[in-house]
Amino acid sequence: MVPFSIETHHLSHAFHNRPVLHDLNLQVPTGSIFGFLGPNGSGKTTTIRLLLGLIRSPSTAIRLMGKDSRTHRLEILSRIGALIESPALYNHLSGRDNLEVIRLARQVDQKQIDRVLGMVQLTGDAQQKVRAYSLGMRQRLGIAMALLGDPHLLILDEPTNGLDPAGIREIRELLIELSQRHGKTVFVSSHLLGEMEKMATHLAILNEGHLLFQGTMAQLQHLQLPVLSLETDHNATARALLQRAGYQLLDGGTEQLTVSVKDRPQIGAINRLLLDQGVSIYKLHMHQPTLEDLFFTLTSHPKTLENR
Amino acid sequence: MKQLDYFTRSFAQERLKAKGTQVVWLAILAPVFVVVVAFMASYLDGNRLYQHNVNPWLAYSTHILIGWTLFVFPIYTSLQSALVHAIEHQSQTWKTVYSLPMPKWSVYVSKLVVLTGLILLSHLLVFGLAEGGGWLLGMLKPQYGFQLFSLHRVLAEGCFASLLSGLGMIAVQFYLGMRFSSFILPAGFGLMVTLTGAISRSLPISRASPYLWPVLVFNSSIQTDDWQYTYVWIGMLTFLLAGIGGFLAIARRDVA
Structure with a gap:
């Protein structure tokens, strides 16, 4: 065979x-x-x-x-x-x-x-x-x-x-x-x-x-990093802050932000960054991505895989 | 033997696919149409058409053979070829056909044999119906004299010559029907070329048209000695060349 x-x-x-x-x-x-x-x-x-x-x-x-x-x-x-x-x-x-x-x-x-x-x-x-x-x-x-x-x-x-x-x-x-x-x-x-x-x-x-x-x-x-979902009082500002800080934002719509994170300390860093800039955080939720998440990550940001 | 097996299986597939379609009806209707027209003209206007002591089969057979070869046969071939291929085009089944373990040539040849077989059936019907119509005229209108004469061999040879000289046209229409998914394009092309040929029949250049070869065989005469059998050979040769050329062109194309 x-x-x-x-x-x-x-x-x-x-x-x-x-x-x-x-x-x-x-x-x-x-x-x-x-x-x-x-x-x-x-x-x-x-x-x-x-x-x-x-x-x-x-x-x-x-x-x-x-x-x-x-x-x-x-x-x-x-x-x-x-x-x-x-x-x-x-x-x-x-x-x-x-x-x-x-x-x-x-x-x-x-x-x-x-x-x-x-x-x-x-x-x-x-x-x-x-x-x-x-x-x-x-x-x-x-x-x-x-x-x-x-x-x-x-x-x-x-x-x-x-x-x-x-x-x-x-x-x-x-x-x-x-x-x-x-x-x-x-x-x-x-x-x-x-x-x-x-x-x-x-x-x-x-x-x-x-x-x-x-x-x-x-x-x-194994390739896929965990994803952090956020809800804030001002998502647009939060999005701009995270992008400026070099985080990789995934498509999460206007209601919530989704960010690829490497480890748990990074969640703390994101939390601090937003609070220091006056953005209130309503929800922080980390989860393992589904195939759908991964699919959209790869097809929307094809370079992501190459960077890993 | 393996090649024959492929062909037999492909042919069995084509027969099954033709089940319940209009191809067989068209093969019957086309000869019925041309014979019924000739029969009605004879029945209603025979006194003017047929003279005393002259074989009425001569005029009657001429009407049928010329009517058939000049108009009905080319138009019928165009429609029949488009219908045969519409079975795959309309269902978009070419991708299925070519992803089965069958050689491409066996698909092509079996379809061409089905089309040629249907046209052969139509020619047999032209002959049979013409004979039957003449016999009926002899019964219904004995004053025309159909019962006193016969023209079996000439009528049979005429039908056979028509079929063979039309083979070139059949191969051309077959290729067009397979190549273009639109029903209108090959059928419309055949119709247009037929009408153009009928109008320009007297021009020497019209002899180059395979759509006119079936009528040109008869050389405007019912006497077999006057017939131009060259068109029969040209028709058969064109069938062979256009058949091979058509297959090579189709086999090289990607399947939609």
Whole structure:
């Protein structure tokens, strides 16, 4: 078994001379659930399209399951299940016929259709035309199409789009089971940071085509400094004072200030600074940042990581 | 054998995708339209069209073959090609198609075979319906003399020559339909070129248009000796070259 199911080497891409990906070096460990995070337009879908060969990539830039993606296209695609952006379905066909189209390409047993329909709980609606499906049902059918053929690697672009909280939970549990019990590698791009926090073993954060972070969840938490939230009688003055003193302010809105701190003595220093300048403090609260905090820190202040 | 297996699977996919769409209906309606028009003209105005002791099949078959090849066949091909490709374009399923473990050529060839097969079906229907219409005229209007004569072989050869000489046009429209996601663009292009060809048919330059080759084969005559079979060969050669060129152009493009 190869250590990495996905490897990219200095992968760059430009649309009409406009660079959208810069020197991307991804390493997705086999058997991991790899969360691929980034704001809209950061290059996530472009990366996925490059991985799947929908966009031509430079030779030797992409290796999937240890094989060069350009020279082993069919062999690689036979081991990948993918859902790219919104599920692309034939609306005039039933859910079962949509799966049959995929089955014919993958040459798998007909029983697998029933199995994946059951996995995404669409057995009862399989004969219905897809045009009558709700957004959530379409999404689940798209996931069923990706699962058909028992692929080694799943590449899912926003798989929980349009699902209700129960549906999101089901998909999360399904992906965790596929990874933990069946050894599948799951590469998921998502905006749902909370979901990623609950299921991803590894993460990559992409912003404006640059890879800002890549590693395990634990490595990510280790990188992140605690955050201090403040409420004062004059936030604007406090913000200016803290900035002048060299503190790194995070986006906390107008109601409260959030500051990255290195240790507890720094909290005392901030307290003294504001009080000495006549700013009253109503609340001081230190907490470990969530993935969401970290995501916004990295994507709004990409240099932060480099400074650590 | 592996190549044949890929093609068979791709073809089975295309057949399934075409299920419940309008492509088969269009393949039936186009020949029905041209034969019904010729039949109605014969039925209502046959006394003027057909002379005593002259084979009425000559004029009747000419109406059908010229009507078909000059207008209906090119316009039908443009619409049918756009419809075949609309299955993927409208559902935005190209990304799914090309992320499946199937060679790009098998996707291209199976779609081209489906389109050509539908057009072959239409030509068979033109022949069958024309024969049926003539037989019915013989029953309903015996004074025209349809029951006394026949023109099976000429009509069959005419339909076959039309199909083969139209292959170039089919390959061109096929490429346009696959390349452009808009239904209007390839269909509109085909319609415009057809009408331009019909208007400028007498000009020597019009012979370069693949959309006119099916009608130019007949050389304004129902006598097979007068037919210009060169257009059949040119049509087949263009089909081959445009088919290969179209595939190379499509295979190099990124998938939207």
